[in-house]
Amino acid sequence: MSNTAEIKVGGQSYDLPIIEGTEQEKAIDISKLRGQSGVITIDPGFKNTGSTQSSITFLDGEKGILRYRGYSIEQLAEKSSFLEVAYLLVYGQLPTTEEFSRFTDKITRHSLVHEDIKTILEGFPSTSHPMGVLSSLVCAQTAFYPESLDPNRSASEVDLGIIRLIAKMPTFAAWSYKNKIGQPVNYPDNKQNYTSNFMKMMFALPAEEYEADPVVADALDKLLILHADHEQNCSTSTVRIVGSSHASLYASISAGINALWGPLHGGANQAVIEMLENIKTDGGDTKKWMAKAKDKEDPFRLMGFGHRVYKNFDPRAKIIKKAADDVLEKLGVNDPILDIAKGLEEEALRDDYFVERKLYPNVDFYSGIIYRALGIPTDMFTVMFAMGRLPGWIAQWKEMRENKEPIGRPRQVYTGFNERDYVDMSNR
Ligand code: CMC
8 A cells, every 4th residue: 555645636636645553553644735735624523533643552443452552451451450550551661560669659658638638628519529629629739839830840850740640639539529528538548559548538437447348449440440541532632732732731631630521421420320320210111211312302312322433342341341240249239220221231232223323332331330339429430530541641641742742723614704894882
């Protein structure tokens, strides 16, 4: 195959370079097209547009492949830990024993947050959604570490900012929940590992001893691994584009948290459980809800179904479905919502509408069921996703900075009024 593509505009031909990735994915480089021909390309929602060249995550949506730095999600979920995956994503290689021990030690020691964070938290009413609180607290780090406003600092200073963020994220997440339910916050416990520490800060009560259930902590760790990166999705693209203006790491990640919050992206895990609960309260008639999802006049969509890039199955959903069965069995939980979920999945997989459009359960379809079984409140589900996605966002921000990528600034095709004269208010 030639390494150029020919495009004809108004009878004139232009040769455009084709670039190829390490997995033989090809892309036409149109960056000079406007300068040569006067036309731009348009692709709302970036359905067929690459925004960068990245060496972090490989995804083949047709084959259901997901790999972080070359390692399959299946192997990482089975054999690795969330912090090891975080190291892999951020630094590009699996750590040696010594590197991992230094990394975990630093993450443990930076988990405490400034006492004034409590004052900020107290300003939020109990009606606050924890995602809004989380993004505010992450952005507030720019106030506690003003030097972070300069992303051109030395690599070691940037790295300290990264360590601080990974370390403090579980504290922010747990505190946003405690504040919402009106309980005193728990401080991090350096004797715990990353996930058990988060659980202790979330669930421990002042008057009681608390020990995280290892079954729950392991399941949570696996969920975090499965969410850790997903190449150029909505929130990650947001992080890269905000960072491309040389905004700080904390401001960029805070923006990513907000992008994740929406129900079409990470907010789907909360929306799935709310949908399943609605179906149950409504009598459990899954056929009625399937019909609603297919009705173009009805805004309802089957939450947890469909994906921009996965067209045969979502490999994360496959692992999560099995993990959901294991966890429910180990904890002895019998959740009627699981039966509704399984019923919906079976119907959708047989239904022409879903089959034709290649709509399969995505990562969020079963993750909510596990979070529920683990005792995580529904409005904290997307916060769990954010905790998991954090190392991916950081790795992508770091790569964008190290590659010295230009500011993200798409073009548009203008469809408004042509020039017209201003009319005085009295004459309108
Ligand atoms: N229920 C019913 N119809 C659907 C659904 C759904 N969940 N998803 C897509 N469709 C239909 C859609 O109406 C369209 O139909 P038509 O061709 O007749 O117009 C067709 O399928 C293609 O959908 P699209 O909206 O053009 O696809 P997209 O790539 O722009 O959107 C999506 C992808 C994930 C936003 C969408 O499938 C959706 O809204 N799903 C439900 C929300 C959800 O579960 N989101 C979590 C995604 S996984 C977590 C993450 O990585 O963000």
